Amino acid sequence: MAPKRKSLQQLEKKREKRSKIESKELLSLEQVKALGEEIKNASKFNNFVQLLEQLKIIQGILIEKESIEVETLGRLILLVVFERFEALFDEGMMRGSKKQDEKQRLVTNWLADKYETFKSIILKLLSSKLYSETSLQLDSMEIYLSMIKLESQSSEKQFPKKTYQQFLEAVLHNRIGEDSSDGSSNNFIVLEFSEIFKNYWDLQFYFFDVVNDVLCSWKDKLSDKKLQRIFANFVTIIRNGLKFKPEDLEDEPTWVPKDKLPSTLYKHNKFKSQFQKCILTILSYPLSSPQYKSILLILHKRIIPYMSQPQGLMDFLTDAYNLQDDLIIPILSLNSLYELIKNYNLEYPDFYAKLYSLLRPELFYTRYRSRFFRLCDLFLSSTHLSASLVASFIKKLARLALTSSASGVVIIIPFIYNLLKRHPTCMIMLHNTDESQLGDPFENLETNPLNTKAIESSLWELETLMGHYHPNIATLARIFGEPFRKPNYNMEDFLDWSYQSLMETEKSRRYKNQAALEFESFDSVLAENGKEGNILLDGWSL
Incomplete structure (x- = not known):
């Protein structure tokens, strides 16, 4: 009581x-x-x-x-x-x-x-x-x-940092509204400030100059729920992008009159250093799954270019790439990982093994399917990759095509065709006539693409697709039964297909000849007077 x-x-x-x-x-x-x-x-x-x-x-x-x-x-x-x-x-x-x-x-x-x-x-x-x-x-x-x-x-040549810091604490800690489904905030105060923030260089510079210490102190004393709300507000403020052009930084508009600002405002190296500290601190917060997605969506374009040492993101990105519970988070981390591998010498020995593990049936039902295949096509473009590695990707995709949606198969067929054209050593999979093999030697459950024995297998799945129920897919699959004289497919023509677009294509298709039908009309659906007869629906005999 x-x-x-x-x-x-x-x-x-x-x-x-x-x-x-x-x-x-x-x-x-x-x-x-x-x-x-x-x-x-x-x-x-x-x-x-x-x-x-x-x-x-x-x-x-x-x-x-x-x-x-x-x-x-x-x-x-x-x-x-x-x-x-x-x-x-x-x-x-x-x-x-x-x-x-x-x-x-x-x-x-x-x-x-x-x-x-x-x-x-x-x-x-x-x-x-x-x-x-x-x-x-x-x-x-x-x-x-x-x-x-x-x-x-x-004051003379001084930005009121303390006043600005107090304001930022109130905005970041603001609990008005609820976090949106995409991991950002729908707080109307935060949204309004983000519109002002993106247009003034001094507000951006001093935001990262003063907020890092505050973020560190909050991390040690606030609950996970409050930290996630702070993260949502933070991402909402910075997601519109930053103005940072070293060559004409002094021409950027400022909230405070330019003659009242110190020269340190235009030292972009200092900005990059402070920016990096804030980003690494906020990424160490306990994030929800939508928040992981919200930051990964903007990381490669709106965060990495402004960091002094983007290699500091390696741990965060590799942890995100290794997450098993949510397929979307590893897919979204691919953009940033590729950026670090290409421009900042990131070494990731198990990169292709993890990429291979993302080839799951649910991949073809995610909204980021197109993004994945664009990057996967890029990662498998090198001619220095081993034949057994590429063969594993080809075979795995062919196997997934058997149970995938029609819109997913439309992507798989030209993707496999391009891989075979790019890596001719894998063409043996189309013409494997080794009769000593009993069954398919491909090990579908093997996680290491170098050990799947895909190169010893054959692409019998592609012949199965030639009898697919959708005529477009069946026609597309027949390309593997012809000489490989066609140039590579442009994958952009296939990545955005859906059930709706496939249906629209069929509805608008023009037939050269009218289909032959036999139609007989009847006076009633069932036979009269209890006599046996055929069940009829709309004049069609069943």
Whole structure:
């Protein structure tokens, strides 16, 4: 009974808190404007206290219920307070100086304290899960980013890194919304910031400059679920790509005025180093299967080119490539692995053995089937590969074609044809007349493609495909019964076929002659008066 009593106490406290919030009187729009005018014209800085207290009350109300009037009031207070602080920055009252007397320094320190309170209220509003999604949070984000501009203008050649870091912590840790099925975030604040982030070089540079330490500290103290949410927000921000052109980096647009930014901003080597640290840290988080897929989809094009030493991804990619539970993750890791093998001298002795293990029946039912065969065609293009290795891939694909979908067989046939043309030593599999063999020597369950004895086998499966139920496939398979005079097939013509496209092809096919049919009409479906007769459907005798 103790847990129930505790929950009732918590509910009672929540009701008391709600009643206290609602009992506090909210200002009207006219009162807010009047307080703002008093700050501007009469220097009544104590009005900041009342306006900031109102923001706290508004936040509490919006957590409990939806209210357009309260939201409108909160938006006005945010704007009024920001405009008053902006004016104080322009007047130089937010920065202390040696010329100030003790009284002026006290005022400056007091205003700085209220300014920090204002920032903390905005950050709390950004990270709070309100009763319903509200544009007030987007307005808060815009005002906070404007404050970054404001602070940069009051300093000399310095980006307000601390203010930006606090903002990034609030955005990355934001728990509004749920993660989407593709492993990214559908958080509207994160999505809005990502649109701003992709257009300004200084926001990108300092993002990776300040966030790595935060990611490391979170990794040690947060739960797996929270870390996965942070990862989803992080990927959503960077997935649109980065602007990084060393030759004209100084021409890139910046959020903060260029004359207020230090020269370190244009040192692309420093950026690459910081970028790499962040990526390796975030990839060490416990990822869900959709999150693995989301990062692998962009890794080879939008992450590897910006890293100082992409070889640091070797462990992550080889672990992803070796995953057995999900076929899609190893397929998606192929692009990045190939990039490291080709350009960064990655050595992976078991690469082809693992590639061979991906040839499973479920491969032909994944959405990334075309991607796999494009890469597989590239990996098997070298003429220096051993005949036994290539023969294993040919034989395995031929065996899979027997049970694959029609759209999958359409890919397999030209793929095998190209491999045989490219590796003539495997042509013996088409003409193997060794009668001493009893049965097929091919070992279908062998995981090492060098030990399958495929080169000793024959491609009897291809002859079986010549009698396939789909006429297009049967016609395509007959190419193996003819001299190999045809040039290589263009695989792009076959990779995107589906059941729907095959059906559309048949529907639009024109026949030279009309099909001969015999049709006899009947007055009834069954024989009358209980007499025996044929069962008829639509005039056809069964």
